[in-house]
Amino acid sequence: MEPSRKRITSHRQLVVWKKAFEVSMQVFEFSKAFPREECYSLTSQIRRSSRSVTTSITEAWRKRRYEPAFVSKLNDAETEAAETQDWIQYAVRCGYLDRKHGVALFREYESILKTIVGMITHADSWVFPLSPRDARKLRREEP
Known part of the structure; x- marks a missing residue:
C-alpha cells in the first residue's frame, strides 16, 4: 500500500x-x-431506488470477504442506480423536474454507475479476508 493512501475501513469512506x-x-x-x-x-x-444504491454498496462492503456476494450486492447497486435514472427521466418528461436538474442528476448517476462497474470488474482488488484485529476495529465503529 502506498504511504500516502489511507486505508478504507468503512463504507462511509468510499x-x-x-x-x-x-x-x-x-x-x-x-x-x-x-x-x-x-x-x-x-x-x-425514485426515493426507494436512489436510497437503495447506498444500502446495496453498504451491503457489498460488508460482504467483501466473499467475492460472489460482494459482486452480487454491487450488481444490485448498479441496477438501482440505473432504475433511478429511469425515474429521473419520467420526472422530467412529466414536468415534475426541470430538464437542467434532471440532466445533472442523470449524469451524477452515470458517474456512480461507472464507479460501481469498475468495482465489479476489479472485484479481486476489493475483496480480502479481514484480520481478527480489523474485524474488532470495524465492530467498534460508530455511525
Whole structure:
C-alpha cells in the first residue's frame, strides 16, 4: 500500500457511497415538489431506488470477504442506480423536474454507475479476508 493512501475501513469512506448518498438526498429534496397523485408511484419509487444504491454498496462492503456476494450486492447497486435514472427521466418528461436538474442528476448517476462497474470488474482488488484485529476495529465503529 502506498504511504500516502489511507486505508478504507468503512463504507462511509468510499467516494462512491458518499456521492450516492448526497445525490439521493438531492432526489429526495426534488421529489418533495412532485404532485400528490405521484405519492405511491413515481415519488416513492425514485426515493426507494436512489436510497437503495447506498444500502446495496453498504451491503457489498460488508460482504467483501466473499467475492460472489460482494459482486452480487454491487450488481444490485448498479441496477438501482440505473432504475433511478429511469425515474429521473419520467420526472422530467412529466414536468415534475426541470430538464437542467434532471440532466445533472442523470449524469451524477452515470458517474456512480461507472464507479460501481469498475468495482465489479476489479472485484479481486476489493475483496480480502479481514484480520481478527480489523474485524474488532470495524465492530467498534460508530455511525
